[in-house]
Amino acid sequence: MWDRRDFLSSLMVGALPALSWNSAKDDLFAGIPEKLPDKSLYETNEEVYWSELRRQFLIPRDEVYLNNGTVGSSPAPVLRAVIEGYRNAERLAQSDPEDYPIWGYAAWNEFRDPLAEFVGCKRDEIALVRNATEANSYIANGLDLKAGEEVLMTDQEHPGGEHPWNLKARRYGIVVKKVELPKPVPNAAAVLNLFEDALTPRTRVIFFSHIPTVTGTVLPAKELCSLARSKGILSAVDGAHVPGMMKLNIHEIGCDMYTSSPHKWLQAPKGCGFLYVRDEVIDRLWNTIVTEGWDEPKLRAERFQRIGSSNVPVLCGLKASIELANEIGMDRIEKRHRQMADYILQEMTKRGVTSWTSPDPALRCGISTVSVAPNKMPEMEYWMWKEKKIRIRGGAPHKVRLSTPYYLLHQDIDRYLAAYDEYRLAHPSA
Ligand SMILES: Cc1ncc(COP(=O)(O)O)c(C=O)c1O
Known part of the structure; x- marks a missing residue:
């Protein structure tokens, strides 16, 4: 049996390598140019x-x-912003004694504003969450659907998109229906026809990946959302792969909800994602994670990002990744x-x-x-x-x-x- 001294010394031995810091060896940015290449070089x-x-x-x-489709790699300008974010946060030197470097209780407009502009929507329609899985879960969990009502999706959804609906089906008796996408998809009309044919009077939501993880096809999001709208059906789009891979304008797509994981193609830090909810739909979505503010409609989408204390430095990285993409x-x-x-x-x-x-x-x-x-x-x-x-x-x-x-x-x-x-x-x- 271990006595207390054995236990402590084992902790010391185990802990030392992780706690020691060789700043010369661990210079993350060694050999990386301080500046981006001149644009004229292009x-x-x-x-x-x-x-x-x-x-x-x-x-x-x-x-x-x-394999950037699974996860991207944050480059030096993004990492520097994260580190700078920690430097600011961990000094606990905010001038306002009520201001702490945690989030989950704040608007964080300095991060939402550039993001909203980058993805083409209003700041009040965006909530900063951790990733697409979390945002998809907010949607599936937060909509009122009755037993027997249907959600229509493709057969190529990521588990982080499909399973929030499977859970709802098990718990509340909603029905998940799928269209089978051809491999390859020949044209946009083929996808539209598949969806249109699968709609029933009980369909309440169309959910699909803008770019499904299985094949990387760019689905005709605008047309699918317009089909949904014409039938009074909600549209929710999983755009995990889209920001940073191709230009995105959520308002042009015309969806009711959109989710993403910018750690993929925008090369943002891991653990920052977003949930977009069209202004007219915000009041139909219940909070999943709940603290003060969930019942204040005037907060608009900000209420979905009130999750308790969280990690601000990754948001500094998110902002830097948007700046980098805009700069290039x-x-x-x-x-x-x-x-x-x-x-x-x-x-x-x-x-x-x-x-x-x-x-x-x-x-x-x-x-x-x-x-x-x-x-x-x-x-x-x-x-x-x-x-x-x-x-x-x-x-x-x-x-x-x-x-x-x-x-x-x-x-x-x-x-x-x-x-x-x-x-x-x-x-x-x-
Ligand atoms: C289409 C799609 N949705 C959701 C996810 C889940 O992303 P995350 O793990 O960042 O939530 C992925 C990840 O590959 C994906 O490809």
């Missing part, structure tokens, strides 16, 4: 411009990261995403894979998905990482999802393609 040589920007990211230079320019970022995705898809198609990515350029952006049968997942995914330091996203039995964020270079994609050729040669019949 005009003279785009690839050099992006390769200079790549230097702002901590992902080691000898790794190729093709969303036009350029989206163009780069499309170019890189088209390149990888073309090259994979030449190699005989089956594309699950839409042939319609309007229905694809920074994610390409292919089936590499007979090669198997996750075997190839593990081989890529272990042997080649390349991260892809596999899906059994044969799917590969390839994310091509702007900070990837053509040479990175060529390295992946060479590795794929080598794997295919070594595993002709898998």
Whole structure:
């Protein structure tokens, strides 16, 4: 049996390495340029411009990261803002003795304003939450639906989008119905027809991912929301992948609710997300997490972000990630995403894979998905990482999802393609 002294000394031994800080060794930003590349470089040589920007990211230079769709990587300007946020918060030096560096009780307009502008809505329609899963849960949990009433979604929803509705179905008897999306989706009309055909007099909500995680298809969000509106049905869109991947204007889409995880394509810190609720719909949504303010309608969407004490420095990072995207320019970022995705898809198609990515350029952006049968997942995914330091996203039995964020270079994609050729040669019949 351990006595108290053994226990304490074990804590000391265990704790020391984590508590010690070698500032020279741990300089997070060693070798990272203090400034972003000059924008004029883009005009003279785009690839050099992006390769200079790549230097702002901590992902080691000898790794190729093709899985930004699962999680992005916050670059130096974002990390610096987070660290600065901690520096301010942890000094507890607020001039107002009632002001503490916690959130969950405040408007945080300094973060909501730039976010609202970036995604095209009003500040009062946005709540800062932790991620898309949390925001989707707020929607499913917060709407009044009766047993037998239906929610219509696709068969390609992320668990963080689908399961909040499954829980509601188990608990309250609502019905979850799904349309099966073709792989690939040939055009927008095919999706609209599927949804329209599946509507019934009991459909109350259409829920879908703007960009489903399974294939990366960009679904015709505006048309789907307009279909819902024309039938008096609420529309809720899971936009986890959208901000930072492509230009977004929520008001133009015309949805009732929109959720996201900007830690993916906006390269924001992990643990910051948002919930948008159209002004006219705010009063129909109950709070899920509740503290003072839940019953004050004049707070508008702010009441959904009142969750108790939380982490302000990540919001400083969120703001910096918006500034970074604006500084580079969303036009350029989206163009780069499309170019890189088209390149990888073309090259994979030449190699005989089956594309699950839409042939319609309007229905694809920074994610390409292919089936590499007979090669198997996750075997190839593990081989890529272990042997080649390349991260892809596999899906059994044969799917590969390839994310091509702007900070990837053509040479990175060529390295992946060479590795794929080598794997295919070594595993002709898998
Ligand atoms: C479409 C979609 N929705 C929701 C999520 C969940 O994101 P988070 O874990 O940040 O809540 C993901 C993550 O991959 C996703 O792709």
